[in-house]
Amino acid sequence: xxxxxxxxxxxxxxxxxxxxxxxxxxxxxxxxxxxxxxxxxxxxxxxxxxxxxxxxxxxxxxxxxxxxxxxxxxxxxxxxxxxxxxxxxxxxxxxxxxxxxxxxxxxxxxxxxxxxxxxxxxxxxxxxxxxxxxxxxxxxxxxxxxxxxxxxxxxxxxxxxxxxxxxxxxxxxxxxxxxxxxxxxxxxxxxxxxxxxxxxxxxxxxxxxxxxx
Amino acid sequence: xxxxxxxxxxxxxxxxxxxxxxxxxxxxxxxxxxxxxxxxxxxxxxxxxxxxxxxxxxxxxxxxxxxxxxxxxxxxxxxxxxxxxxxxxxxxxxxxxxxxxxxxxxxxxxxxxxxxxxxxxxxxxxxxxxxxxxxxxxxxxxxxxxxxxxxxxxxxxxxxxxxxxxxxxxxxxxxxxxxxxxxxxxxxxxxxxxxxxxxxxxxxxxxxxxxxxxxxxxxxxxxxxxxxxxxxxxxxxxxxxxxxxxxxxxxxxxxxxxx
Numbered sequence: 001x002x003x004x005x006x007x008x009x010x011x012x013x014x015x016x017x018x019x020x021x022x023x024x025x026x027x028x029x030x031x032x033x034x035x036x037x038x039x040x041x042x043x044x045x046x047x048x049x050x051x052x053x054x055x056x057x058x059x060x061x062x063x064x065x066x067x068x069x070x071x072x073x074x075x076x077x078x079x080x081x082x083x084x085x086x087x088x089x090x091x092x093x094x095x096x097x098x099x100x101x102x103x104x105x106x107x108x109x110x111x112x113x114x115x116x117x118x119x120x121x122x123x124x125x126x127x128x129x130x131x132x133x134x135x136x137x138x139x140x141x142x143x144x145x146x147x148x149x150x151x152x153x154x155x156x157x158x159x160x161x162x163x164x165x166x167x168x169x170x171x172x173x174x175x176x177x178x179x180x181x182x183x184x185x186x187x188x189x190x191x192x193x194x195x196x197x198x199x200x201x202x203x204x205x206x207x208x209x210x211x212x213x
Numbered sequence: 214x215x216x217x218x219x220x221x222x223x224x225x226x227x228x229x230x231x232x233x234x235x236x237x238x239x240x241x242x243x244x245x246x247x248x249x250x251x252x253x254x255x256x257x258x259x260x261x262x263x264x265x266x267x268x269x270x271x272x273x274x275x276x277x278x279x280x281x282x283x284x285x286x287x288x289x290x291x292x293x294x295x296x297x298x299x300x301x302x303x304x305x306x307x308x309x310x311x312x313x314x315x316x317x318x319x320x321x322x323x324x325x326x327x328x329x330x331x332x333x334x335x336x337x338x339x340x341x342x343x344x345x346x347x348x349x350x351x352x353x354x355x356x357x358x359x360x361x362x363x364x365x366x367x368x369x370x371x372x373x374x375x376x377x378x379x380x381x382x383x384x385x386x387x388x389x390x391x392x393x394x395x396x397x398x399x400x401x402x403x404x405x406x407x408x409x410x411x412x413x414x415x416x417x418x419x420x421x422x423x424x425x426x427x428x429x430x431x432x433x434x435x436x437x438x439x440x441x442x443x444x445x446x447x448x449x450x451x452x453x454x455x456x457x458x459x460x461x462x463x464x465x466x467x468x469x470x471x472x
Contacts (some may be wrong), residue, residue, distance in 0.1 A: 013309060018286045047334035109414040114214055117403070120416045120439060122336055122385055126216040126258055126469045146216060146469045148289055150311075150336045150385075167214055190289045192472045212458065 002203060003038035005065060005081075006030040008055050011189070012044045016077070018189035022196060023136075024203045032060055040206030041068055045080030049104065049153065050074065050092025052080050061103065062097060066089060069099055072207045074180045082183035083155055083174070091153045102157030111169030119133060119169040122152040129164045129174050129186065137182060137201045145194035147186035149174075216469040217433040218258035218440035219457055220418060221447055223248060225294075228274040232448055238253070239265070242448055246281045253286040255454040256472045260444060261388070264294035276308045283309020286461065287318070292348050293341050293388075297322075302329050306337065314388055316341035317361035320368055320375075323382060330383030339418075341377035341388045344372045344405060357405050366393035372405070373412050380413045388442065389411065390420040398424025398445065406436030418442050426452065426460035433466055 002019060004012050004026055012028045019026040026042075027034060035041060043065060045052050056062040069075055077085050083098040089104035096104070107121045126146035132139060154172040163182070164175035174185045182202070188195035223245050224231050228247055231239040232446075249260050262282070264275040272295065279292055292305040293314030300327075302313045319326050319340060329338045339376035345364055349356040357372035377386055389409050391402035401422045410417045423429055429441040446452050458468045 013307075014283070014311070017309065018287055021284065021287065046336065117437070118414075122412055122415070123215065124336070124416050125218050125439065126385060127214065142471050145471050148287070152335070187289075190287060192288050194471070196287060 001038050002026045002206060003041050004028045004034050004043055005035070005043045006089050007052070007059060007061050007087075009165075010201075011044050011079070011187070014187075015042055015044050018196060018199060019203075022200055022203075024199070028040070030059065030064070032064055035064065035068055036073075039210035040074035040076065040086045040202065041065075041128050042202075043075055043077040043085075045078065045082075045084065048081060048091055049080055049084055049089035049096060050094045052084055052092050053096060055111060056084075056169050060115075061096060066097060066099060069181055072180060074202070074209055075182070076202050077183035078189070079151060079185060082185050083153060084149075085177075085181075086155060086157060099181070100157050102161065102176070103156065104153045105156050106153050107169065113167075113169050119188075122150055123168045124150045125192075127166050127168060127174075127186075129166055131164045133164055135163050135175065135182070136205060137198055139192035139201055141194045147174075147184075147188065147191040148193060149186045151185060154170075155183065180205075214467050215439070216258065216467050217430070217461070218418075219260045219454060219461075219468065220261055220440050220442045221252045221257050221454070222261040222263065222420070222444045224263045224265050224444075225275055225278060227271050228278055230448075231265065232445060234410075237412050245278050246285065249282050249283050249290070252454060255457060256469065257288065257454050258469055259288055260290040260439070262290060262292045262294075262310075264292070265312075266295070271467060279305055279308040279310055281333045291339055297324065297325070299328050299332055302333060302338075306333060312339050312386070314339040314341040316343060316454050318363055319379065320359060320370065324379065326379055326382035332387070335383045335385035338384050339386045339388050340376070340384035341390065342375060342379075342409075343390050343392050344402075345392045346402075346405075355408060357408070360392060361447070364413060373408055376409045376413050380415050386416045386418065388418040388420055389438075390442075391422060394422030395420075398444065400424065400428040401432045401436055401438075401441070403431055403436045406432060406438050412437060412450035418438065426457050427464075429457060429467055430461055430464040433461075444460060449452055
């Protein structure tokens with residue numbers, strides 16, 4: 001079972017619907033027992049980093065998610081869930097979870113993209129994800145596939161944690177983390193077939209990890 | 214590189230898909246959930262639904278459609294029509310839409326944009342603008358005026374100013390519809406699209422007037438839109454979404470081709 005971490009700032013239902021469609025057992029929950037018994041955790045999030053941290057902290061869930069990560073429970077952070085795994089976000093000048101070293105920065109609409117046209121903010125739409133290192137979650141996905149993004153701030157982790165980058169004015173980090181703790185800026189639950197395959201791969205990793213224990 | 218998006222627009226009335234010309238003469242053209250699924254499978258980048266039902270009772274039927282769509286298609290979709298309060302926004306977001314498009318509701322009460330952005334995030338607030346060409350005056354210096362009720366009511370607001378106001382209030386995107394071009398299939402209003410796109414830094418979707426794939430190329434090059442809304446050219450089978458994407462790609466526009 002995958003647990004979708006519920007902290008009132010997420011796109012929980014979209015992730016839930018995608019997992020249901022894939023036939024992957026899942027539950028939206030913040031019950032520590034259920035989270036513990038899940039083979040993996042999806043840590044979603046939309047909206048603002050400051051708001052997300054406030055919600056997490058108010059419910060004492062910041063320590064819960066950090067504890068699960070410390071225990072090496074497989075975790076997939078999505079969008080704001082990806083950003084707040086870092087130390088700090090420029091959005092609302094927010095101290096975040098400090099799980100992965102780095103910070104989250106604002107796109108600058110004066111940055112120039114291809115054809116000499118300045119970028120629009122938010123970065124909204126479909127873009128490619130260029131792997132910088134091998135990642136099992138992209139297995140079976142055509143490297144030219146695109147994923148759906150919608151965000152104004154982008155993760156800038158320490159270079160050791162960069163897994164993939166995406167071009168938008170700059171090459172920003174669109175996937176970061178390490179084996180078993182992944183964070184993606186795009187929305188796999190809204191990225192059509194490649195996104196669904198990505199979620200399937202995460203589930204397969206979680207099941208294997210649980211079986212190995 | 215960010216792809217230019219192709220977005221089919223589905224008008225829904227009493228739970229059925231409908232299409233009219235210049236907001237009049239609506240005819241039933243099918244089931245919205247089936248059609249959405251078909252476009253999803255054909256590679257649409259996003260889908261827009263408009264509830265054009267007049268009655269309050271039919272709102273529930275529409276929300277059912279939104280929920281069904283959300284469990285069958287796994288690309289983003291937005292919902293507009295009849296959004297007059299933050300509660301209306303919440304209803305469609307809870308039903309599964311990613312974004313909510315506010316149009317006349319925002320003209321009457323601009324604060325709905327900032328309230329919605331604060332509550333749900335700017336990324337899900339789309340400012341829908343219906344615009345008509347008028348004589349340039351002191352009040353409408355651009356010659357493009359905001360209208361509501363399908364163009365029947367002029368609001369005395371300059372479209373360019375309204376776009377900037379919407380952005381400042383926290384809209385994350387603009388869906389810009391030319392009432393003059395809508396349904397006529399002679400191309401988007403490129404002058405309007407370019408003017409609005411150059412006056413804001415949020416993404417702009419061009420809407421109204423697509424009759425062939427060249428029009429879509431123009432919208433995202435000359436018009437500087439980041440997405441093109443389409444309706445009749447795909448609803449009646451004249452073109453498929455892969456046809457349109459192939460044409461745009463050949464014209465040098467970056468579009469998503471794997472799905």
